[in-house]
Amino acid sequence: MFRISPQSFLLSAALLAATGAAVLGYLAIPGPPEEFAAVNPDLNFGNVGQAQSVIGEFELVNRLKQEVEILGTMESCSCTTIGMGAKRLAPGEKTTVKADWRTGTARGEKRVQIYVKYRLADTDESYLLSLAMSGNVTPDVDVQPIELAFRPGVKETKTVQIGPGVLKNVNVKEVFTSHSAFFAAVSAKHLIHVKFDPTKWQKGDDHVPYLGIRTNSKVEPLVRVDLVVKE
Structure with a gap:
């Protein structure tokens, strides 16, 4: 037969009381405020x-x-x-x-x-x-990335990938840029290569130039890709 000493009984009672208080405290947590x-x-x-x-x-x-x-x-x-x-x-x-x-x-x-x-x-x-x-x-036409960043004073070429979105048969009709410092050309695999000529770029131009992509999408026939020069 297992016997409990008075000290063990008192300790157990104290633990039960603490546990009960915790449970009661948990149950007493108010619900969501009136609102x-x-x-x-x-x-x-x-x-x-x-x-x-x-x-x-x-x-x-x-x-x-x-x-x-x-x-x-x-x-x-x-x-x-x-x-x-x-x-x-x-x-x-x-x-x-x-x-x-x-x-x-x-x-x-x-x-x-x-x-x-x-x-x-x-x-x-x-x-x-x-x-x-x-x-x-x-989107109807997937364009990645939607922004190209160039370094000032560095002549470089960046690439944009055109792919199907909702529209499965994508046809790129035309590509162009809004600033003479950039030149765009499209390859047969729907890759658009954008070249940056820093000699034609003036620091402090107000507008953000962009690459324009015309496709056969009726939802978004012209997609713009921002061309950012990190000054």
Whole structure:
């Protein structure tokens, strides 16, 4: 038979008491604060194409003890609010905001913001609730890289690779540069070689020159690659 000494019993009791206090303390941690919030504030749509209309729907809930009045929305230039449910929410009530993200000629990882302006009923102070839609925009024509950097005073050649994106049969119709210090030529393998002549470059030029690539894409027929001279 196993016997417990008084000292061991007291130590065990103390440990149990400490453990119980920790558990009670954990259970006593407060839940999320009362707020006006979105159930799904950040919608990610994964891979999307250019020139697409991506529809997102956000669910908003009033967890406050006061009525909330929605005053309106503010969107980034490529996103528009196209629908909203109730604009006055009693405590516990929900509503929805529907938005349309137009991807246009965006490329790569993109994120657009929507802000819901609201106030507590019968008050003048307003607040903003931030929502977001994001995704990886696959271009019609893949261009790598989208910027070329050259060193001042160094005559050198850099290369741009053209490949299929959503459009599988890519046809490069024309390449050109916007500055006489650069010359571009395309090879049969859709490699564009850009030569930099530093003798024709003047330090302090205001505009950023670019390489123009015309293709058979109907979505983005002209792709620009910035040509940067690191002064």
